[in-house]
Structure formats: C-alpha cells, structure tokens
Amino acid sequence: MGFPIYFLALVAILMIVAATVAVYFQVYKRHINKALAATEGKRTSMVPPNKVAIGMTIIVLLIGILISYFAGYVNAYKDYEEDVWVLAHSDIQTFYAEVKEVGEKSLMVDGISLNDEKYRGEFHYDIWEEVSIYRQDNAIPLSDLSEGDLVSITLLTDRTGITNIFKIEQLADKE
Secondary structure, three states: OOOOHHHHHHHHHHHHHHHHHHHHHHHHHHHHHHHHHOOOOOOOOOOOHHHHHHHHHHHHHHHHHHHHHHHHHHHHHHHHHHHOOOOOHHHEEEEEEEEEEEOOOEEEEEEOOOOOHHHOEEEEEEOOOOOEEEEOOEEOOHHHOOOOOEEEEEEEEOOOOOEEEEEEEEOOOOO
16 A cells, blocks of 8 residues: 555645744744834734634644545545455355245245355345356256255355355255
8 A cells, every 4th residue: 555645745734834924923023123213104003923823723623634534535435445345254155955935036046054054044036137057068948947946056145145055066966
C-alpha cells in the first residue's frame, strides 16, 4: 500500500494556513507601528491577530475533517471493491444427494449419509436458467435428471448471506 496522497494535501493546507497567519502578524505589526508613529491622523482598524488565528484554525479543522472523511470513504470503497470477488472456503459448499422428484423448474433431493449433518435430509430447490447441470462434463437440461439419480450439488453463498445453487452434476448414469 502506497503513501496516502491526502496526507500531502493536508500538510500543504497547513503550511498555507501557517504562512497566511505569519504574514498577517507581520502586516498587523507594521500597521500598529505606523499608527503609533503617526498619531495625528485617524487610523484604519484591523482585525487583531488572535481572531485571525482562531478563524484560520477553524478553517483548517473543517478542511481536515472534509479531507479525512473523503479519504476514509475512498479507502473503504477501494478495499470493499478489492474484496468483493474474494471467496472464502466457507462460501462454496458441495454435498451429495439422491434425486427424489424433478419438476419443470424445481428439484427435490435427499442428502446422503456421507454429507455433513446440515446437508442430510430432504431439500427443495428452485432451478433457474443460470444453474449449470452436467453429466460427465456435458451440459444437460433439468429434465434429463430422474428419480434415483445421484447428484453433486454445489452451493455458493454471496456476501449478503444468500445461498444459491451454482452447479449440479450427475455422478453416475443408471445402468
């Protein structure tokens, strides 16, 4: 990770504010010296340096808050974009099941005893067009599956926690 560019911007703004306050102090000092030297005329009033310093401090704080907010937002969004497509091992689960019923766009299966406990029992899935169904590396339609077929079902869990079927693969043809 590189050096954040917004630190440089903040340092530059601080230097500009410090230079502005220093120049104002010099101008104010010169103005006071002229006023003391020439007491016969009316002098124009200037804002005291302490009020200028307070005003500039408030401006620097507001600019610092804005820079920090936008820099944090940019970094957080960049990190989010980098991590969106990273999948953990727990995001992809595969289990084995026996087909109980095949509908037009649905599938009822019964998880076999070799699976983890949460994948045993009956499951009913709605099958969308995006779901890939394979037999020996060849895509097949859902209607080619029949009752009693042994299948491998791969589930994909996205960042929101929603689990969808990613792939169904028929493991063995009936003899």
